[in-house]
Structure formats: C-alpha cells, structure tokens
Amino acid sequence: MSYAPIAPGSQPPLDAPAYGSTHRRHPKQAPIRIAPTLTELAAPRMTEALYPSSANLAKGPGWEAQGERIIVAGRVLDEAGRPLRGAMVEVWQANAAGRYNHERDQHDAPLDPNFKGEGRVFTDAEGWYRYTTIRPGAYPWRNHHNAWRPVHIHYSLFGQGFAQRLITQMYFPGDPLLPLDPIFNCVPDEAARNRLIARFDLDITQPDYALGYRFDIVLRGRQATPMENPA
C-alpha cells in the first residue's frame, strides 16, 4: 500500500514569491520522498466522542451572530471517488465584518461578541458534512499595497491515513478579489484552483432560512503498489 503521487500542478509550491511570508519559511532543500511505513499508513482516529462536534457557528443558546446566515455542505472523498466516513472537519473564519476573534487580528472592523468563528463536524457514511455559519467578510492583510483576502473559510481535515491530512480554504463564487489573491493563485493548475471555490446550491438552501453552498473535498488516495525498500 502506498499513496498516489501528487498530480502535477494540483498543489501549491512552498516557495511562492508573491506570498511574502513564504520567503523565509520555505525549505530550500527538496523534501525527501519516503516509502510509507506503518506510521504513514495509520492515522489518528478522530471520533466525535473524543472531539465533540459543533455544527452551528451562527447561533447557540442565548446568542446569535450578526451577518448573513449560510449553510455549507459537501462530500469528502478520496481520489478513487470513495466517500470517507468519519472524517473530522474543523472550520474557522472571520466574522461578517472581516475580523477574526483573535488577539493578533488588528483589522479595524467590529468584533461580534456572538461570533467565535470555529466549528467541528464529522462526515456520515456517504462522506457528507454540513454546518451553518455566517458569510465571512473580506479583510485586508499586509502582503502588498492594498491587499485584501477574498472571502474564505479555513478547513482542516483528518481522513483515514496520515497522508490524508489537509488544511485548505474554501472560497465563494464570483468574488472579485480572487484573481488578485496570491494565496488562491499559488495553485498552478487553474482547474485545481477553481475547485477551491464553493458553488451556490439551491438544494442545500433552506427556504426562509439561509442560502446553501456546496464544497466537496478530495483527500489523497491509496495505490495498491508493493511497499518498496527505500534503502
């Protein structure tokens, strides 16, 4: 058993000159490719018993966040198209005004005392996840003059093997900031880049309640090749 190699152009490089923070943080030496051992074929079992889920970021007992309520749902699959059951999905985001509930966020936009901005859900047997939140705002950052991040929600996923660990971002359709964003545009392949954009979905939309967005995620797949001796 091994993991399928990364499809060319589908992942961002570590050295991305347009994204300033990579300058001093990207390793200069190429990573050393290893044949997966038991360590990489196994993965922590993230269960709801250990990591309680919280699927509504917008509303709780006695509080409700400001902003446009939305529902986000999608499937988590592997590269063979098989649904991943029990995948843990963590999300975090800025509030409707584009401000994170984080002491290091210095953006001069109002904090919402009713918006913490983090949630955790698990996929069902068909790989579906779903949560309710508010649409985040765009926010400025200091990468270059007049730099603004497109509207996005951060995602962290645990699949069924160590190589399925993924942190990514979900973007929104039609955002005029997308063509200007160095982080989004660091993914070389256009189709791979555009798969980071959720699409509006009337089936997920709930009447008189909230617009729905669909965002599917694919985690790396396994290949049935004999384990090579890397030495």
Add this chain to the structure above:
Amino acid sequence: MSAAGDRPLIATASQTSGPFWHLIDVPAWADLLRGDGPNAGMEGERIILLGRITDGDGVPCSDMMVELWQADPGGKYDGAFHGFGRCATDANGEYRFTTLKPGPVRAAGNAFQAPHATLTLFARGLLSQLVTRLYFAGEALNEQDPVLNTVPAARRGTLIARPEGPGTWRLDIRLQGEGETVFLEV
C-alpha cells in the same frame, strides 16, 4: 490498474492555515496524558518533547501549529493509545508535548523502525504542511532505521532529539538555511 484508472479525482489543493488558526487550538491537546483525555492512566515512560522552530533568518516562529503523531510504547498503532497531539508554538517559537515514549514500530520484513514521532507543521507562509520525524539519540535501532537511512548522513542529525534533563527531549527545527531540517514527502 493504471494510475489514472485508480484516480478519477484529484486531491484538493492545500492552502495556508494563516496566522489565526488558533481559533481551533485546544491547548490541552498538547498533553497526550491529560487526566480527562483518551490516554489517562496509560502505562509507559512519560516524556516531554520540545524544541524551537526558527525561519531562514533564525527568527523564532511564534505562530505555528505543530501536530504530533506517534505509536504507543509497544510500537503499535492499534488505537489503544491515541497518539495524536496538537500545540501552538509560544512567543519563543517553542513547541512542547507531554506523551509516552513510543516503541519500535514494525517495518518491512522482520525489521523494526527506531522509536520515533512524526511532527507536522502548519503556519502562515506554509502553503502546505511540512512533515518531519523526531528520533531519540542513543537508540541502537537508529542505525538501521529505513527512513533515517534514506536521509543523507550529513543531515540525519536534524531528526534526532537530544536529552535535556530527565525525560525531556529537544529537537529544534530550522525551516530554511544552515542546518535546515529534513522534511519528508509521503
């Protein structure tokens, strides 16, 4: 089956965790032996794994997410021990986990891997995670470990933690430049 036949879909692109990933940080997860956690009361050699992460200018990286993944003291990944932890680096760029010392893990054939833990780094400025391993200085199995032996001898030391007081092991991580840590691609 061909690679293409195995893969009708392509894995979603990674993106940086950014500087505000702490919204999902639960500081207690850095202690795998926490009293209300999945490993409470488990037997084994209690250890602390720590180290400082610095960038290409030698500046401490104080905003990193570090995840630990390791086998149990018997070298198993059978789930009895929940070998996962997460921590944030502090103002000095230091990560710190409390755990049980992992045992030798089975490798191909009759061989064993040396005791090790995997460290995965996410941060602002990292468009995808960096994966490395932490080994323990002085382990006889280090000499024949299949992963260590894949690494050029001159750089192997970047993966080997040194003792720092009783039960405490230090592995500093250099993201870039002189003494750059070896990162692994799976």
